[in-house]
Amino acid sequence: DTAVSQTPKYLVTQMGNDKSIKCEQNLGHDTMYWYKQDSKKFLKIMFSYNNKELIINETVPNRFSPKSPDKAHLNLHINSLELGDSAVYFCASSQGSGRYTGELFFGEGSRLTVL
Amino acid sequence: GQSLEQPSEVTAVEGAIVQINCTYQTSGFYGLSWYQQHDGGAPTFLSYNALDGLEETGRFSSFLSRSDSYGYLLLQELQMKDSASYFCAVLMDTGRRALTFGSGTRLQVQP
Numbered sequence: 001d002t003a004v005s006q007t008p009k010y011l012v013t014q015m016g017n018d019k020s021i022k023c024e025q026n027l028g029h030d031t032m033y034w035y036k037q038d039s040k041k042f043l044k045i046m047f048s049y050n051n052k053e054l055i056i057n058e059t060v061p062n063r064f065s066p067k068s069p070d071k072a073h074l075n076l077h078i079n080s081l082e083l084g085d086s087a088v089y090f091c092a093s094s095q096g097s098g099r100y101t102g103e104l105f106f107g108e109g110s111r112l113t114v115l
Numbered sequence: 116g117q118s119l120e121q122p123s124e125v126t127a128v129e130g131a132i133v134q135i136n137c138t139y140q141t142s143g144f145y146g147l148s149w150y151q152q153h154d155g156g157a158p159t160f161l162s163y164n165a166l167d168g169l170e171e172t173g174r175f176s177s178f179l180s181r182s183d184s185y186g187y188l189l190l191q192e193l194q195m196k197d198s199a200s201y202f203c204a205v206l207m208d209t210g211r212r213a214l215t216f217g218s219g220t221r222l223q224v225q226p
Contacts, residue, residue: 031212041200043158043216056213090157094212102148102163102206104214109157 003027006091006107013081014115020077021110023091030097031055032074033104034066035090043090049074078112086114117141119203119217126223127193135188135220137203145206147179147186148214153199161188161201190222198224 006023013019025032033056034046048056049068063079074091091107119139127133137147146165150158162170164179164186176189190197200221204214 033213035216041152041219043202043204043219045213045215048211048213056211100146100165100206100212102146102165102204102214103160104148104158106157106159 004091004093004105004107006089006110009108009110011110011112012115013113015081015083017081018077018079019081019112020075021089021091021112023074023076023107025072025091025093025105025107027093027105029093029095029105030071031094032068032071033092033094034074034076035092035106037088037090037109039087047074047076081112081114083114086112088112117205117207117215119205119215121201121203121217121220123218124221124223126225128225129193129195131193132189132191133193133222135190135201135203135222137186137188137217139184139186139203139205139217141205141207141215143207144181144184145208147177148204148206149175149177149188150202150204150216151199152202152219158202193224195224195226198222 004025031050033048047066052068065077068074088109092104148163149161152158162177174191179186200219202219203217
């Protein structure tokens with residue numbers, strides 16, 4: 001039973017295309033995130049949603065559009081893909097209220113390669 | 116700006132003890148987390164310190180000194196499977212609960 005699952009795991013596409021990554025969590029958490037990990041392994045927050053409401057949008061180009069249809073799902077759509085978008089995108093979730101434990105639960109990642 | 120500094124690489128032998136340091140300079144601070152990531156895998160949570168002092172979880176311990184803006188992860192009785200990248204991460208805002216990660220330390224455990 002995977003706690004945070006994201007699809008697809010691998011994406012290879014051409015510059016200029018549009019692609020989506022889906023994420024679902026079955027932990028009952030109310031906060032979900034998208035992180036981007038570049039080739040140097042630097043993990044950077046992109047977006048965060050709490051109960052379907054966007055609460056963090058970190059200077060990400062507006063080609064990136066997250067959508068949260070409900071608190072268990074957070075999708076990421078990317079328009080007009082560029083070479084620099086090549087990275088591993090991680091979805092994560094955490095409890096959004098109550099005592100904070102410092103723990104994010106990450107999905108397995110979606111490796112995007114733009115050619 | 117925000118910065119979290121960690122060594123880029125550490126090498127140690129099986130059975131040894133290794134300490135990975137993290138110093139931070141952030142606009143807010145509520146706690147320091149540590150994550151492990153094997154190549155091709157997802158980051159997984161190891162520990163969290165909100166208060167000064169040492170937290171122990173099996174072979175791994177984590178320490179925080181808020182006055183020094185410093186923490187470390189201590190790994191004891193190293194095993195080959197501990198070869199991975201280790202990230203410190205700061206919680207800057209309890210409302211947003213997103214972590215800001217350091218650049219990671221690659222630990223190589225040798226036989």
